[in-house]
Amino acid sequence: MSLTNERIQQRLTEKFGDVLTGFEEPFGMLTFTAQKDYNLKVMQFLFDDEELRFRFLTDITAVHYPERKGEELCVVYHLHNFVDNVRLRLKVYTPVAAPKVFTATSLYESANWMERETYDFFGVDFVGHPNLIRVLNVDEMTYFPMRKEFPLEDPMRTDKDDEMFGRGGHF
Amino acid sequence: MARPVQYNTNVKMVEIPEGYSGEGFYATSFDKAIGLARKNSIWPLPFATSCCGIEFMATMAATYDLARFGAERMAFTPRQCDLLMVMGTISKKMGPIVRQVYLQMAEPRWVMAVGACACSGGIFDTYSVLQGIDQVIPVDVYVPGCPPRPEGIIDGFMKIQQLVGNESLRRRNSDRYKELMESYGIK
Numbered sequence: 371m372s373l374t375n376e377r378i379q380q381r382l383t384e385k386f387g388d389v390l391t392g393f394e395e396p397f398g399m400l401t402f403t404a405q406k407d408y409n410l411k412v413m414q415f416l417f418d419d420e421e422l423r424f425r426f427l428t429d430i431t432a433v434h435y436p437e438r439k440g441e442e443l444c445v446v447y448h449l450h451n452f453v454d455n456v457r458l459r460l461k462v463y464t465p466v467a468a469p470k471v472f473t474a475t476s477l478y479e480s481a482n483w484m485e486r487e488t489y490d491f492f493g494v495d496f497v498g499h500p501n502l503i504r505v506l507n508v509d510e511m512t513y514f515p516m517r518k519e520f521p522l523e524d525p526m527r528t529d530k531d532d533e534m535f536g537r538g539g540h541f
Numbered sequence: 542m543a544r545p546v547q548y549n550t551n552v553k554m555v556e557i558p559e560g561y562s563g564e565g566f567y568a569t570s571f572d573k574a575i576g577l578a579r580k581n582s583i584w585p586l587p588f589a590t591s592c593c594g595i596e597f598m599a600t601m602a603a604t605y606d607l608a609r610f611g612a613e614r615m616a617f618t619p620r621q622c623d624l625l626m627v628m629g630t631i632s633k634k635m636g637p638i639v640r641q642v643y644l645q646m647a648e649p650r651w652v653m654a655v656g657a658c659a660c661s662g663g664i665f666d667t668y669s670v671l672q673g674i675d676q677v678i679p680v681d682v683y684v685p686g687c688p689p690r691p692e693g694i695i696d697g698f699m700k701i702q703q704l705v706g707n708e709s710l711r712r713r714n715s716d717r718y719k720e721l722m723e724s725y726g727i728k
Contacts, residue, residue: 507669508633515668523666530664535657535687 373454375400378422385415392461401459409447409462410472416449416458417477424449424458427478430485432492434466434517442466445494447474464494466517473499491516555581572710579623579649580706581611583698586622586646588639590629593656593688597628600691610698619645624701625678630658631671643678644727648713651705653697654680657687679721 378400379393390412392403404412416424428448435442441463450457464471473496474481485496486505493514496502504511528534558577560569585607589597601607601615616622619642631639643652654674657663660683662672674680681704684697712718722728 511633511668513668530666535664537687 373421373451373456375456375458378456378458381419381422382412382415386412399457399459401461403461403463406462406464406471409445409460410474410477412460413447413449413474413477422451423453424451424456426450426452427474427480427484428457430474430481430488432488432494432516434492434519436518438463440465443469443492443494445471445488466493469494470497471495472497475499490514493517575710576706576708580702583610583612583624583651583701583705584614584616584622585612585624585626586617586619586642587615588625588627588642590627590631590635591658593628593659596688596691597626597655597694600694605691605695607695607698610695610702612698619643619647622646623650623705625650625652626655627652627659627674628655630663630665631674632669633671634669636671636674636677639674640677649705649708651681651701652678653682653684653701655684655694655697656689657685660685663687677725679725 375395375398379402382390382402386404386408389405389408390402392401394401413424416422426449428450429446430448431446433444433446435444443464443466445462445464447460447462448457449460462471469492471494473485475485475496475498482500483505485494485499486502488494489496489499489502490504490506491514503509507515555577558569558573560567560573562568587594587597589595599605612624614621623646625643625646627639643650652674654660658665658670659674660680662670664687666672671677682697682700684693686693689697
């Protein structure tokens, strides 16, 4: 019997109850939200449980929702069970004013660089990370470029049009 | 009887600089002689990061043949090179490296920014791209285009040759030049 999304959801709600909310299955991938302080507990359970065996971390990234007051930043974990080839998505919301989330480095070694990247672009402060410094951008950068707090480019600009690069416009 | 050897009569010679010649000697100013020598043996240091670098490879190849200009010796080293050709997008993280290469070159040195990215950041108006290398090092010639054709690069190179040939030997000791260097924090 292979592992189904219903079964995973059943096991998780038995274990955690109200901590997990918002279960949904976009494109067949189980997605749910955990309370911020429980992210490690949930992942540890998914890792250790002999039935679930989510022992591979595919990706960590974040999303910025400026309109969600008090939970502007969402950290997204993608976990993979290689044995049954099942994936799931775990979300954790944190306020942008103090974006502190527990680090997953003790559980997954690969989280080290992924969390550094997430810190680099979104400014999520992973508590307990062994070396939380920028990994892609210059160290002197004082802002987090992927946050939606920068004005969009003026659409009337002409100084970077194709014509300025010797393309298009004239045939 | 005509000689069997056909001489090539199309060899282009550099014009002799203005000077004073007499029986068995020729006198001219150092400026002109050294300028002539320098401008016809510029050794470029290609700093190619992206598409403009490919265009530069075409410039080096047989069709356009940059070596005609005495730029036969390309070297990926600051040793003995006088022309830094920056070709391609320079990200903010690459900026210090470009600057380090520039600082390691000996005076006199010239810089050519090839293509829109090196000149002004080009289409990459983003948080990670340096908006023109003239923010970190002084630039002598800007070559526009995205990417510039090999003719454009050669045109820029000939502009550099003009600068080199007409530069006074004392320019690099002048107050204005020192001021420029200090504005870039170069001692």
